[in-house]
Amino acid sequence: MDRRKRRTRRLLGEALLELVQEKKWDQITIQDITDRADINRATFYLHYSSKEKLLADSLEGYFDELVKQIAAKTMNKPIWENPEADEMVFAHVAEHADLYRVLLGENGMGYVINRVIDYIAQFSELQLRAGLGNIELQLPIEIMARHVAGSLFALVTWWLTNNMPYTPREMAEMSIRLCVTGTMPVKQA
Template identity: 30%
Template sequence: MAENRRTRRTKRALKHAIVSLVLERGYDAVTIEDITEAAEISRATFYAYYRDKQALLTQIVRDLQDELAERLADLRLREASYFSGQAVRILFEHAAEERDAYRVILRGEGNGIALREFVDGRTAASKGIFEKRAEVTGARFRLDPEVLTRAWVGEQVTVLQWWLEPDERPMSAEAVAQILADLSIHGRMWASGFDEFPADSPPEA
């Protein structure tokens, strides 16, 4: 059943309240009373929608994931057999639009639960894309796909943390997405300036 306008407005107010308060005070210092006061609603209304503040924060992550998946849906269909890096650009653009919510999540607020929810969601989505691409192209994974996907998502999360925190971002979403795409396509040795590397003498970590 679709939510009515009043419900959507109430939930938006609660989400804005917790994000603003957590950025100001830190998650542990924020109470339900603080959230309801900032959102100008009653405690009873809060509990009609959420069990506690962790549930509210988790829902923020899920809503962001749903919004991102909707934006990526058409691109995923087009990219079934190749990699352009445009999905990364879309992720960074979305993060810029929802900067405060992403900052709360990526800082690990809420005992890291929201961050794990975000990483697990991005990993599952990316792994599905990788596996579909392999199926379409006939490629075979050389590395464990779970580790491969988590490494890919981990790079994005770490760069997102760095990119979102300054008031003036160090480069455009398109530019940072291109760097991550080049890293994914060519590898770290290429990115570090090496043209080739002898297979029988791997580098130190």
């Protein structure tokens, strides 16, 4: 991509990321973005078909940089041996907290997703409390329930977008296995 295209995309991305911190997502128009970037509206459509595509492209830039930092610092260790990677993710979110609060908060794109996950987490917490009884837990039960809910939501989303390559039963078994034993591979004897 030549310099002018990179510059235009950067200006559009910066404009959108500023706007999402000022306005609700559904109130932001393409005209708002192009006005803020000081770019012609037609130019926007030469690069993107929607504000969602622009947002995804802009966020991928953040994520690409984060992945490079993680790879450099952790020497590509597997994630199950690598708490530094998760720490870097949380540090990245903290550094850009205003943006993520808007995107994932009540007025952002994540509102419906968070409502679904919250609902699953509430149910999961009830199930965990009932099933675990008085067992001393190593983690707060709220965190465990949120993990189960987020994992289930992510798996359902992946399954649907990949044309359901596994049966519901297979997906359920994999989901349970991941939540019970995690992602760390079992070493063969």
